[in-house]
Amino acid sequence: MNLNAKIKEQIVAILKKEQIKIKADDLEIPPSEEMGDFGLPLFNLSKELKKSPATVAKEIAAKLTVGELIAQVKAVGPYVNFTIDYEKAAQLTIAEILKQKNKYGQSKAGKAQRVMIEFSQPNTHKELHIGHLRNICIGAALVNLYRASGYKVIAANYIGDTGAHVAKTLWYLQNYVNQTDYPAGRRELGEFLGQSYTAAVKKIKENEAYQEQAQELLKKLESGDPELTKLWQQTRQWSLDLFNEVYQELGVEFDVVFYESEEEKQSSKMSALLLKYPFIKKSQGALIADLNEYNLGVLVLLRKDGTALYGIKDLPLAIKKFKKYKISRSIYLIDIRQSQYLKQIFKILQLMGFNKEMIHVPYEFVQLKSGIISSRSGNVITYEEVKEAALNKAIEETQKRHPLWSDIKIKEVSLKIVMAALRFGMLKNSNDKILTFDLESALDTAGFSGPYLQYTVARMNSVLKKAGKQKIKADYKKLQANAEKTLIKDLLAYPEILAAVISSNDPAALSQYLYKLAQDFNAFYHELPVLKAEPEIRSSRLLLLKSINQVINNGMELLGLPVLEEM
């Protein structure tokens, strides 16, 4: 049960006794703790009563009685403010957290609804760069968050293993690279392929004939040319191996993986099916969906040479998701630049009579200081580059701090620090903000960062370890300091943060919350002793600390940030 909601309900009930009807949402949070913990503004009511808000506030406050979880009611200017009973709130919320452990904050709001979340969607034969990382981080977090809210989530990946980019890369390999030049090693092969794509694009720009050759190659590939297919399969695997290594490193798992090449097989059947609809037309030799009527422009489905474009592959996939996987909602986590495209796809499906809950969750793209990331132009920072740079720095720092640790341990811990830094960096801003990536701040472990959270947890663990077994019963009356009250309120707010994050499909608010919780803890830590406090206070503070530790752990896990015992 969500205690914060319970407290608000209690305030609603207290007011109802005096014939004042409000909703829990009408309650606001006063700017400072001395004013109270929840406030009701009286501007509306005062207008009805034709009195000043302050007068109304005073009159109401005088009439109200306190409740089980409400210790005080008072008028503050035009507000009636309520102060929670911290002793009781602390007792209940700490007990709840320690009982629920890693389930604390979760809900059953999803009612076991089946939801598919498609994310990551990398292209084979291209580089995996930090732009892809934002999608993976948000996607993985959403999967966890939906699951924590009681949804049955199918995490899906859709890999672009065919199309023009593949043809260009293969064309380049065939014409400009000897097999003896292929590097050794899984990761190296994947990266080599990505570099080949960039080189291919550059080469093709030089001469129009090359463009035609690549186009010709695509046609051959689609028609199943054996030799080409062999090269395609071989190189495709290089990319897939690289992706899998990265997913493993990030701890990201998919329940199902779709491949564009598979969906492509449906494209002739799909186009035949589509032809009976009047909005599907032949135009300039191509097959298009004319959606001008809906202010959605035109989507080209087949090129004039008959080869398939992405739209014709997304359509059967969209249908398959519902039919085969029995989902009730289909979520697409895709860059905002594809908003129009997804609207087109959803519209076409709707016009085909396929009315299902399909949702595009957009997020703004990642750019570099040097401009937009583009594999085509080579303006790219790969995931691998960033990771290596960050890892080297983290290893150096960790060595400095822990000269006695083994190399293996240092590397293990450093990698987790790097993962937390990179992933938090991708999750700390809301989805609708363009993220300008720069290495400098990605490497920063101070301030609003993943390692800050890890450090805070490590600190708490250190105290808990030194504390040993607890003998004295906690007395929550003793948690009277402002720093402690703030922390109790933070803990109370956690379940509502999770709910908010789900409804916005944007994990940033959880990042913000965890950071604030850690910050409030660190302030407490510096101000008040735990281990050296008198026994009853010590016991209470230890339990408070344990609860904070649990909640930060829970939140970090949902965001996909690795936790460290020590750092």
Added chain:
RNA sequence: GUCCCUGUAGUUCAAUGGAUAGAACGAAAGCCUUCUAAGCUUUAGAUCUAGGUUCGAUUCCUAGCGGGGACACCA
């Protein structure tokens, strides 16, 4: 041209229409014989413009200005 996102300290970001607009980085000054200084405490520093709605606007509406993006054969 149509449509979408966005405009808040020097920089990167917060702020369910509400009380004194919060952080981080950077700048300046402090705090390790006391639970991990990857930390903490101070100080300075901001709502693009003009209207409108409202008791009340950073938030909603309109217009303008600025930044970014999408709009027929890339995904």
